[in-house]
Amino acid sequence: MPSLSRSFLLVAPLVSLSLAAPFYGRVIGRDANISTSYDYVIVGGGVSGLVVANRLSEDSAVTVLVVEAGELDAGEDFIAIPGISSGLGQNAVGTKYDWNVSYSAQSELNNRSVQMPIGKVVGGGSILNRMLMDRGSKADYDRWAELGNVGWDFAGLLPYFIKSETFTPPAADFAAEWGIEHDASVHGTSGYVNSSYPPFVYPSTKNYFESMKSLGINVPKDAANGEALGAFWSTLALNPGVSTRCSARVAYHDTVETRSNLHLLTGNQVTKLVTDSTSGSVTATGIEYASDASSAIKSVTANKEVILAAGSLHTPQVLQLSGIGSASFLSSLGISSVIDLPGVGENHQDHQYVAIANTINTTEVSFNALSANATLAAEALAVYKANGTGPYSTSGSISLAFLPLGNYSNATSTITSSAGAQGASTYLANDTDATVAAGYKAQYDILVRDMDSFNIANMEFIYSDGTVVLALQHPLSRGSVKIASTDPFATPIYDSRWLSNPADLAQIVEAFKFGRKITTTSAFTSLSPVEAFPGSAVTTDAQIETYIRENLATLFHPACSAAMMPKEMGGVVDSNLLVYGTSNLRIVDASIFPMLPATHIMSTVYAVAEKAADIIRGAATC
Numbered sequence: 001m002p003s004l005s006r007s008f009l010l011v012a013p014l015v016s017l018s019l020a021a022p023f024y025g026r027v028i029g030r031d032a033n034i035s036t037s038y039d040y041v042i043v044g045g046g047v048s049g050l051v052v053a054n055r056l057s058e059d060s061a062v063t064v065l066v067v068e069a070g071e072l073d074a075g076e077d078f079i080a081i082p083g084i085s086s087g088l089g090q091n092a093v094g095t096k097y098d099w100n101v102s103y104s105a106q107s108e109l110n111n112r113s114v115q116m117p118i119g120k121v122v123g124g125g126s127i128l129n130r131m132l133m134d135r136g137s138k139a140d141y142d143r144w145a146e147l148g149n150v151g152w153d154f155a156g157l158l159p160y161f162i163k164s165e166t167f168t169p170p171a172a173d174f175a176a177e178w179g180i181e182h183d184a185s186v187h188g189t190s191g192y193v194n195s196s197y198p199p200f201v202y203p204s205t206k207n208y209f210e211s212m213k214s215l216g217i218n219v220p221k222d223a224a225n226g227e228a229l230g231a232f233w234s235t236l237a238l239n240p241g242v243s244t245r246c247s248a249r250v251a252y253h254d255t256v257e258t259r260s261n262l263h264l265l266t267g268n269q270v271t272k273l274v275t276d277s278t279s280g281s282v283t284a285t286g287i288e289y290a291s292d293a294s295s296a297i298k299s300v301t302a303n304k305e306v307i308l309a310a311g312s313l314h315t316p317q318v319l320q321l322s323g324i325g326s327a328s329f330l331s332s333l334g335i336s337s338v339i340d341l342p343g344v345g346e347n348h349q350d351h352q353y354v355a356i357a358n359t360i361n362t363t364e365v366s367f368n369a370l371s372a373n374a375t376l377a378a379e380a381l382a383v384y385k386a387n388g389t390g391p392y393s394t395s396g397s398i399s400l401a402f403l404p405l406g407n408y409s410n411a412t413s414t415i416t417s418s419a420g421a422q423g424a425s426t427y428l429a430n431d432t433d434a435t436v437a438a439g440y441k442a443q444y445d446i447l448v449r450d451m452d453s454f455n456i457a458n459m460e461f462i463y464s465d466g467t468v469v470l471a472l473q474h475p476l477s478r479g480s481v482k483i484a485s486t487d488p489f490a491t492p493i494y495d496s497r498w499l500s501n502p503a504d505l506a507q508i509v510e511a512f513k514f515g516r517k518i519t520t521t522s523a524f525t526s527l528s529p530v531e532a533f534p535g536s537a538v539t540t541d542a543q544i545e546t547y548i549r550e551n552l553a554t555l556f557h558p559a560c561s562a563a564m565m566p567k568e569m570g571g572v573v574d575s576n577l578l579v580y581g582t583s584n585l586r587i588v589d590a591s592i593f594p595m596l597p598a599t600h601i602m603s604t605v606y607a608v609a610e611k612a613a614d615i616i617r618g619a620a621t622c
């Protein structure tokens with residue numbers, strides 16, 4: 001790939017500049033002072049785990065332990081400074097803060113194995129991510145309730161979106177220049193995560209908005225109110241003024257780390273849940289953990305609950321290692337069944353993208369000029385360090401567009417009728433359990449029903465200084481997460497099964513054509529765009545399909561692999577987030593999403609975890 005498209009891809013050389021070391025408080029770097037038991041033991045100190053740990057430990061009468069496989073970050077510039085973390089220098093992808101795993105090779109991707117960055121650090125994905133803090137549309141969440149989860153519609157989540165954030169409106173002159181409006185009624189003023197607009201936008205973004213408007217695309221007032229449809233501005237998880245990353249670690253952990261009832265054990269991986277099946281229902285009595293494959297396995301007891309927050313690629317792994325999953329699958333590995341729960345590791349979904357990169361001719365500041373000119377970049381970094389402004393204050397693009405199929409394609413009826421004629425089980429993996437297939441059928445019916453709706457987006461278009469990234473939001477394909485051995489330190493098989501359903505490719509092909517259209521409108525001609533990648537050699541539908549197969553990559557939103565749905569629909573947790581068959585084992589991370597919403601999912605994970613904490617606290621006082 002030419003360097004142009006790297007404005008979005010997370011690859012760049014290493015720069016290591018350090019800020020002051022943080023204060024570690026009650027962090028137990030190693031397990032010297034760990035207690036033998038805690039009321040709540042939380043597996044994973046990423047986005048969801050730190051939220052729940054913070055909220056549960058508000059009650060000084062309860063004790064909470066978080067066990068996190070990764071370490072604390074050291075405040076490196078490549079994490080704290082948005083511009084560096086997302087392209088003007090190194091980012092955390094591929095460092096010790098990344099699990100460094102990949103999806104297995106896919107025949108539909110010409111046998112490519114796609115890299116899947118995922119945080120292995122206190123703060124999880126919020127340390128590595130691009131900080132986009134948008135929400136999905138009302139219809140995205142109403143589907144969750146429709147699939148049998150009472151209280152999990154948009155109205156049931158909105159209070160928690162609000163609770164998790166402190167929103168800072170843009171400065172008046174900035175808002176006026178860029179046409180940014182907001183609806184204060186859907187924003188929080190006292191949450192832990194700072195949600196704010198960076199004080200810098202690449203100038204060519206104006207051409208993008210004008211182009212979108214000329215193509216009939218709506219610009220909603222404030223997409224955070226449930227109408228994330230059209231072209232709009234997203235906030236970032238950004239500390240206003242100083243323009244540094246507001247990670248889950250900074251927001252939910254550092255602010256309460258002196259609480260004596262909250263312990264964080266870093267550098268240790270949970271290898272197994274300890275369960276007791278002597279009464280009718282299975283009770284989680286604790287966990288086992290180890291710092292690496294060659295170290296002794298230790299254990300700690302949970303008096304009240306064990307809470308899984310290991311993320312969508314690891315929560316199913318921990319369950320399967322503990323005998324919770326498909327009994328026939330686990331027996332093939334010699335693991336005896338504790339709970340036969342076929343949905344564990346199934347229903348896996350992720351957003352996937354391809355990019356179209358254009359050179360643009362501009363004398364104004366551009367990402368490409370900064371990437372190519374070290375002097376210019378050094379000047380911009382000095383401005384950032386002095387004032388928190390300029391290109392380094394942003395993680396790149398905050399101009400997103402989420403579009404229904406009918407707003408970017410004339411092929412809606414062709415694609416919808418062909419998808420509807422498939423039958424729900426045709427493209428599932430042939431060993432799919434009947435309950436999982438039943439849950440998929442319910443999802444498939446909703447996906448097909450809504451494919452021509454103007455109330456739900458199925459594609460994202462991100463503009464980043466000449467590059468248009470297009471990402472599928474509601475894939476019909478379903479993948480899986482399955483352990484390959486009983487070794488907890490062995491990487492599971494992450495089978496994305498991308499494009500296994502042909503309707504996904506059909507939608508991406510249409511989006512590719514629209515992505516090209518955006519930069520060929522008159523609103524863009526003053527920038528003389530020249531498509532550098534994939535370029536004019538890719539024109540026919542067949543060539544576009546090949547391009548997609550050879551370049552499809554993850555937009556970093558693995559989810560849904562331990563879905564909240566009825567058990568007879570392949571669900572893993574009920575709407576109180578309790579794992580079926582257990583009385584005190586819950587899941588609070590992105591794996592409980594039944595279906596992906598059309599958005600970057602961090603803010604939804606925050607909202608889900610805030611709601612989870614309320615549910616758990618309610619249960620604790622019963």
Ligand SMILES: Cc1cc2nc3c(=O)[nH]c(=O)nc-3n(C[C@H](O)[C@H](O)[C@H](O)COP(=O)(O)OP(=O)(O)OC[C@H]3O[C@@H](n4cnc5c(N)ncnc54)[C@H](O)[C@@H]3O)c2cc1C
Nearest residue numbers: 044046048069124125129130131132270311590600601602
């Ligand atoms: C490169 C990248 C860019 C992204 N960009 C954005 C963006 O701009 N906007 C957005 O909204 N979202 C973005 N995301 C997605 C977002 O960060 C994730 O959806 C979110 O972090 C998921 O939260 P989680 O709690 O489910 O899991 P995580 O945050 O991944 O936390 C899981 C934690 O559990 C730990 N863990 C796993 N297994 C074990 C074990 N056995 N024992 C102990 N600990 C364990 C992990 O090390 C990790 O710290 C991005 C993600 C990545 C990786």
Ligand SMILES: *[C@@H]1O[C@H](CO)[C@@H](O)[C@H](O)[C@H]1NC(C)=O
Nearest residue numbers: 027028029030031032033034
């Ligand atoms: C263990 O606890 C003791 C007493 O509170 C303290 O002095 C010591 O620093 C702690 N050790 C570690 C490794 O945290």
Ligand SMILES: *[C@@H]1O[C@H](CO)[C@@H](O)[C@H](O)[C@H]1NC(C)=O
Nearest residue numbers: 094095096098099100101102
């Ligand atoms: C990540 O994995 C790749 C391939 O599996 C390997 O070459 C590379 O060294 C790994 N990186 C780190 C930081 O471990």
Ligand SMILES: *[C@@H]1O[C@H](CO)[C@@H](O)[C@H](O)[C@H]1NC(C)=O
Nearest residue numbers: 105106107108109110111112
């Ligand atoms: C993918 O791998 C399979 C099995 O090894 C092989 O038959 C097939 O030709 C490969 N396809 C491509 C496009 O390389």
Ligand SMILES: *[C@@H]1O[C@H](CO)[C@@H](O)[C@H](O)[C@H]1NC(C)=O
Nearest residue numbers: 216217218229230403407454
């Ligand atoms: C999509 O098109 C419909 C019909 O023309 C229009 O009403 C709607 O505003 C458009 N939506 C977006 C997001 O542009």
Ligand SMILES: *[C@@H]1O[C@H](CO)[C@@H](O)[C@H](O)[C@H]1NC(C)=O
Nearest residue numbers: 192194239240241242250251
């Ligand atoms: C939020 O931003 C303000 C202003 O920069 C800062 O003082 C505060 O510490 C930030 N909050 C967190 C949790 O980082």
Ligand SMILES: *[C@@H]1O[C@H](CO)[C@@H](O)[C@H](O)[C@H]1NC(C)=O
Nearest residue numbers: 360361362363526527528529
């Ligand atoms: C770029 O813009 C400049 C100034 O507007 C113009 O002179 C030049 O011809 C343009 N170059 C290209 C390749 O369009």
Ligand SMILES: *[C@@H]1O[C@H](CO)[C@@H](O)[C@H](O)[C@H]1NC(C)=O
Nearest residue numbers: 369372373374375376377379
């Ligand atoms: C790089 O940027 C510097 C500082 O703005 C400028 O003086 C110089 O001409 C630029 N170099 C090139 C090759 O454009």
Ligand SMILES: *[C@@H]1O[C@H](CO)[C@@H](O)[C@H](O)[C@H]1NC(C)=O
Nearest residue numbers: 381382383384385386387388
């Ligand atoms: C920082 O802002 C002040 C006030 O606007 C300005 O005078 C100064 O030049 C800026 N510093 C840098 C390095 O741009």
Ligand SMILES: *[C@@H]1O[C@H](CO)[C@@H](O)[C@H](O)[C@H]1NC(C)=O
Nearest residue numbers: 405406407408409410411514
């Ligand atoms: C549909 O086709 C018409 C005529 O070619 C075109 O003007 C319009 O932009 C297309 N709409 C979409 C959404 O692609």
Ligand SMILES: *[C@@H]1O[C@H](CO)[C@@H](O)[C@H](O)[C@H]1NC(C)=O
Nearest residue numbers: 107427428429430431432500
């Ligand atoms: C199931 O699918 C796999 C992979 O496509 C194939 O190798 C296997 O033969 C299939 N099994 C059955 C029973 O159809």
